[in-house]
Amino acid sequence: MSGASPAEIVRFAAGAIIAHPLRSGLTSLGVVIGVAAVVMMTSIGLGAQKRVTDTISGLGSNLIIVTPLQPRTAGGVMGGAGSSQSLSDADTVAIQRQVQGAAAVAPSVTGMAQVTADGANWNTSIVGVTPDYLEARDLTVASGRMFDDRDARQGRKVAVLGPTVVTQLWGEADPIGKRIRIRGAPFEVVGVLGSKGQSSFGRDQDDLILAPLETVRSRIIGRRIKADNVQTIYVKAVSEEELATVQEEIDAVLRAEHKIQPGEDDDFPTQNLASILEASRAAIGAFTVLLAAIAAVSLVVGGVGIMNIMLVAVTERTREIGLRMALGARRRDVLTQFALESVALSLVGGLIGLGIGLLGAAGIAAIGNWPFALPVWAIPVALGFSSLVGLVFGAYPAWRAARLDPIEALRRE
Incomplete structure (x- = not known):
């Protein structure tokens, strides 16, 4: 065989x-x-x-986040969020004028409050911002409009709502032009944000209200911060390649604004989302x-x-x-x-x-x-x-x- x-x-x-x-x-x-x-x-x-x-990309593209350094107590314990007030409107202006690669600079403050409208109520985040906040955070307006600088200068009480807030207060009804009350103050709804849905960690990114920065500082947050302080400054670079350069320029500008001497630590941590993501x-x-x-x-x-x-x-x-x-x-x-x-x-x-x-x-x-x-x-x-x-x-x-x-x-x- x-x-x-x-x-x-x-x-x-x-x-x-x-x-x-x-x-x-x-x-x-x-x-x-x-x-x-x-x-x-x-x-x-x-x-x-x-x-x-x-999750990180949802915060915005080409984004640098500047926050106050949380102070330590005598026992070495870090203070809570917002307990430091080292950032101000002057810092925002300095970054806008001196950082060439910044496409958008948006200061913000945030507080929680109960919102009422037409017999309904909802507890949500009230974010005080400037119009540049939309570009910095890659947000869109689905209906109505974003408030502008003139609204802010005139102290108008206007608000742009996230889709979750709209649903909780009116269901499917159109909210444009309607009134809401935040801590007793009446606000006119001028716009509704485009939906971003839940973040990867389950946080509802549509559950918020945007209002002019100065209005939120004076009407919502009040005495908890000084009149010209901000809690966060969002800076959007013109491109991903410019991120590192823009971050270095922000550090240099704020060190000069805060009169920080060589060898001293910064009181304003900056976070480059691209490097965090990498x-x-x-x-x-x-x-x-x-x-x-x-x-x-x-x-x-x-x-x-x-x-x-x-x-x-x-x-x-x-x-x-x-x-x-x-x-x-x-x-x-x-x-x-x-x-x-x-x-x-x-x-x-x-x-x-x-x-x-x-x-x-x-x-x-x-x-x-x-x-x-x-x-x-x-x-x-x-x-x-x-x-x-x-x-x-x-x-x-x-x-x-x-x-x-x-x-x-x-x-x-």
Whole structure:
């Protein structure tokens, strides 16, 4: 009998796997778990990265945020938000005049208050801003208009509402031109913001009211801050390439405004969202790789299981191997058959694990309101690695089978 054809080798390998379904299933179990774990961990890590990216990007593009430094008490404890008042209108003007790469400079103050209108009431954030706030934070007006500088100079009590506030006060009705009361003061609704939805961390970005900066300072926040203080200054750079330069210029301008001497610490932390985003991506990316590497250990364990079972199979099928070789099968035919069995078991386990991993990742995303994401390389890498595991760990059993002496194999009981 001459050497077996490739089709016959594949048929022998498939027949051996099908003849022992339980053993084949248990052999593949380690690979199933390993591939499922790698896919799920990779998806979770990428979903976390997407969540952080969406949250930071939702604050605005090319954005630099300037806040007062929170002072420390005598015991070294940081003060609460807004407890420091180191930023003022003069700082805003200085940045507008001296920082060339600033496309928009928007100071803001924020307070919480109950809003009433037509018998309904709602507790929300009241944000005092200038018209540039829309450009700085990448906001849009869906209906009506944004108040302008003239409204602010005239001290008009006008407001632009977020969609959530509109829904809570009037449902589906058009609020433009209607009156609301904030801490007893009447405000005219002149616009409604475009919806931004919930942030990745579940905060409703549409639950707010924008009103002129000076009006909010005097009518809503009152004595909690000085007459010319601001809590945050948002600066939008003209481009992402200019972010670092604009941040350096802001630091220089404010140090001069605050008369901070060389060697002294700033009292105005500036945050470049692009650098924060990059650092977050790098940290989460490293964590994802670590999770995937830990999960990949399961694949190695599964490979060891395949090798053990294949060695047992060689022992059990010694007479079969001897008979085939006595009838003309070549050593390479036996080697190929056992290698194919090992790779097939591993690849089938990889496919099953891939399906379980995708379902598990989607389930976690649905239950935890987590973004479902999977890199394009995850599927081919998982299947390729599982096949490689089968090939590597099946090589020794296959070699053992091919090295059997036909006569000794036929004598074996």
